[in-house]
Amino acid sequence: xQQVKQNSPSLSVQEGRISILNCDYTNSMFxxxxxxxxxxxxxxxxxxxxxSIKDKNEDGRFxxxxxxxxxxxxxxxxxxxxxxSAVYFCAARNTGNQFYFGTGTSLTVIP
Amino acid sequence: xxGITQSPRHKVxxxxxxxxxxxxxxxxxxxxxxxxxxPGHGLRLIHYSYGVKDTDKGEVSDGYSVSRSKTEDFLxxxxxATSSQTSVYFxxxxxxxxxxxxxxxxxxxxxTVL
Numbered sequence: 001x002q003q004v005k006q007n008s009p010s011l012s013v014q015e016g017r018i019s020i021l022n023c024d025y026t027n028s029m030f031x032x033x034x035x036x037x038x039x040x041x042x043x044x045x046x047x048x049x050x051x052s053i054k055d056k057n058e059d060g061r062f063x064x065x066x067x068x069x070x071x072x073x074x075x076x077x078x079x080x081x082x083x084x085s086a087v088y089f090c091a092a093r094n095t096g097n098q099f100y101f102g103t104g105t106s107l108t109v110i111p
Numbered sequence: 112x113x114g115i116t117q118s119p120r121h122k123v124x125x126x127x128x129x130x131x132x133x134x135x136x137x138x139x140x141x142x143x144x145x146x147x148x149x150p151g152h153g154l155r156l157i158h159y160s161y162g163v164k165d166t167d168k169g170e171v172s173d174g175y176s177v178s179r180s181k182t183e184d185f186l187x188x189x190x191x192a193t194s195s196q197t198s199v200y201f202x203x204x205x206x207x208x209x210x211x212x213x214x215x216x217x218x219x220x221x222x223t224v225l
Contacts, residue, residue: 006153034213043115043201043216044154089153097142097161097205098169099214101154 003027004092006102014110019077021105023090026071030092030100035064035075038087038104047088048075080109114138115217117202123223130189132220134202136182142205143185144214145169145177147198154201160185192224 005024013019021035031052036044050057050064050073057064063076077084087104094100114137124130134143144159146169156169158177166177174196176188189196199221203214 004153032212036216041219043203043218046213046215049213091154098156098159099144100156100170101146103151103153 002103003030004090004100004102006090006105008105009103010106010108012108012110013080015082016079019075019080019084019107019109021075021077021088021090021107023073023075023102024071025073025092025100027092027094027100028068028071029094031095032093033064033066033073034091034093034099035062036089036091036101037084038089044089077107080107082109082111085109115202115204115215117200117217117220119220120218121221123225124192125225126193127191130192130222130224132187132200132202132222134185134187134217136185136204138204138215139182140204140215141182142214143179144203144205145175145185145187146201146203147171147196148201148219149198157187157200192222194224196222197224198222 034049205214
């Protein structure tokens with residue numbers, strides 16, 4: 001059973017507009033959530049994270065929102081840039097320091 | 112960039128042969144992880160280590176074993192490789208103490224089992 005789900009395999013956005021990537025999870029014991037960005041033939045790169053005690057964390061153009069009651073988190077990228085084109089993975093950590101990843105969303109930012 | 116290397120970067124092997132992948136870190140992180148990435152599955156945890164000689168299973172551990180005899184090295188062994196183990200394998204490190212807030216990934220090893 002997939003404990004972390006990304007239901008949109010792909011997303012296309014115009015340069016300068018907002019990109020919204022979504023992630024749902026099933027385990028209410030997850031206490032930390034992360035987003036990673038991955039380019040082809042490279043390892044994932046950490047982007048931004050949020051603790052379960054918060055509902056928003058911002059870092060430059062990237063903001064992560066957490067809705068615990070809905071077991072939903074999202075990543076907002078504003079404004080989107082062509083260099084943001086990559087696969088984005090959300091991940092969640094349990095209390096045993098194990099991480100569970102979604103299947104990824106491929107973002108294409110169109111110039 | 113976190114100091115993580117993986118070797119080999121690419122390997123082609125035959126069914127039934129043993130394979131060992133190596134992850135090496137220079138960051139002195141306590142936790143080390145092995146994942147596999149497959150289309151439609153994202154990244155799945157195979158095994159992880161929380162210290163020298165301390166390891167535990169992840170969600171897809173069948174057919175794999177690991178060892179960690181030094182802080183800097185974490186080995187993943189496929190005792191008898193099968194075609195279903197064709198995948199891209201990523202090592203990750205995290206946590207200098209008891210909690211790991213994030214992970215830093217190596218460049219990956221592409222393994223093909225014929």
